[in-house]
Amino acid sequence: QRDPLDEKVVLLVHYLLQRYQKKELITKAGMLRNVIQMYRNQFHEILKRTSEHLELVFGLDLKEVDPNRHIYVLVNKLEPSYDAVSGDYGGVPKTGLLMTILGVIFTKCNCANEEQVWQTLNVIGLYEGRQHFIFGEPRKLITKDFVKEKYLEYRQVPGSDPPRYEFLWGPRAHAETSKMKVLEFLAKVHDTIPSAFPAWYEEALQDEEERAQARAAARAHTAAMASVLHARSDKGAKSQDEERASTSQAQPRTDHYRRTRLDDKAILLVQFLLRKYNMREPITKEDMIKQVIKKHKVHFPEILRKASELMVLAFGIDIKEVDPTNHSYALISKLQRSGDDRLRGEEIMPQTGLLMTVLCVIFIKGNCATEEDIWEVLNVIGIYADRKHFIYGDAKKLITKDWVQERYLEYRQVSNSDPPCYEFLWGPRAHAETSKMKVLEFLAKVHNTVPSAFPSWYEEALQDEEERA
Structure with missing residues (x-):
């Protein structure tokens, strides 16, 4: 049988969440009159348990802001990056519950079985098959809603019979929080500090370091694309004979490029758009101005133009306005996929731009480019054969093995070369999914x-277009 104080805690949580949803004043007098009643001598104990529950389940901190009049406020403690965790339930943040599940997954070596997740949720009053007074049916919430929103991945354990299931972090969780934030949350729940869990703390620190390197590399990569665009010859294309004499058309000089404030905004807008692309979220002019452009909204058309050029060059993606009335946009890959296939790693960042660059070099080199030709161009945009790239990983493996295996490229030894030299041609899948005109x-x-x-x-x-027709 439930402790009477626990009953009061449940009622007080419900009462406080209702006040939070309606943005109504929270006072000690109101809590005593409407909930605590005859248990006023246990008020502090009930309030303490309630505060713990609010923080653990909802990520809300109950603070007394006026000790004289005993006025309280509920503060959302967890602020994910960009536009915050969406899908609040009736105005109640779900962040605390989500962070709890992410914490279980993290502490179970980044993959938790269903039993482990429910074991933790039972402790905080959520049970499979039992309606929760705030979240409704918890099973639907964690196995469908959070999965649909890409916060969680829910999959069958390989080879399990009867089938068992496990949870992993989804791409949106990786984007909007981190192992360190989750560990800080867990530490707070246990009234300690993150370093009190040495192995998890070390893993979280390593994750922070990798994220910092990736952010720096992302800025550098996109900035490099910007410098390539701005360093283009003002005189337009030279004669084709001159272009054939060097690879300058694919690797313009970047010595004197200076970034402006609008260039910086364009780079930020590219990263914002890629995030929307990865999350399959709608893109609107209103969001771009609110989240990125801000006080520079008078320059929106120019910033969008610069960002569009960067998207095409770096990632092979066009930005198209699909609804001029509501100013909504879509990101469209320049490579037309066959069936449901996508390039490996596209959940993280599309690789189409890199592939289009390689196909372009092959085309302008007479439909057959040496390995040296390819790397000469890729080095300009910060991609090297002997250096791991923050997006593409092992670029040499990607180009000489993965794309060859996926039939986008053909990679063969130059006849009679000694020592052996290698060259690239378009593979059958490249011929099927793009064309020389699209590459041009x-x-x-x-x-x-x-x-x-x-x-x-x-x-x-x-001529190629004619033959295709």
Whole structure:
């Protein structure tokens, strides 16, 4: 039988959440009159347990802001990056519950079985098959809603019969929180500090370091794309013979490029758009101005134009306005996928731009490019054969093995070469999913011109279009 004080705790939690939802004043007098009643001598104990429950389940901190009049407020303690955790239930933050589940997953070596998750949730009053007064049916919430929102991944344990299931962090959890934030949450629940859990603390520190490196590399990568765009010749494309004499069309000089404040906003907008792309979330002008552009909204068209160029060059993605009335946009890959296939790793960052760059080099080198030709161009945008890249990982493996296995590229030894040299050609899947004209349009966009500015390549691309028709 439940302790009477526990009954009061449940009632007080309910009462405080209702006040929080309606943005009504919370006072000690109101709590005593409406909930505590004859248990006023145990008020402090009931309030302490209630505070712990609010923090653990909802991520809310109960604070007394006026000791004289005993006025309290509820503060959302956990602020995820960008636009916060969505889908509040009736105005009640779900952050605390989600952080609890993420904590279980983290402490179970980043993969927790269903039994382990329910064992923890039972402790805080959530049971499978039993309606919760705030969250409704908990099983639906954690196995469907959180999964649909990409906070959790829910999958069958391989080879389990009868089937058993396990939870992992979803891509949105990785984007909006971190192992250190989750560990800080757990430490707070246990009234201690993160370093009190040495093994988890070390793992969280390593995760923080990797995230910092990735953020720095992302800024550098996108800035490098910006410098490539701004360093294009003001005179437009040179004659094709001059272009063939060097790879300057694919690797313009970047010596004198200076970033402006609008360039910085364009780089931030690219990262915002990629995040929306990865989360499959709608993109609106209103969100772009509110989250990124802010006080520079008068320059929105110019910033969007710069960001569009970066998206095409770096990631092979077009930004298209699909609803001029509501100013909503869509991100469209320049590579048309067959079936449901996508390039490996696209949940993290699309690789289409890199593939289009490689296909472009092959095309302008007479449809067959040496390995040296490819790396000469890729080095300009910070991708090296012997260095791990923050997006693509082992770029050499990606280009010479993964894309070859996926039939986007053909990689073969140059005939009679000794020592052996290698060259690249388009693979059958590249021929099926893109075309010489699309690749030439990509190249023209990089040089702020039109495909016909490269006469012989344009003629070859037109002929290819005719043959395809």
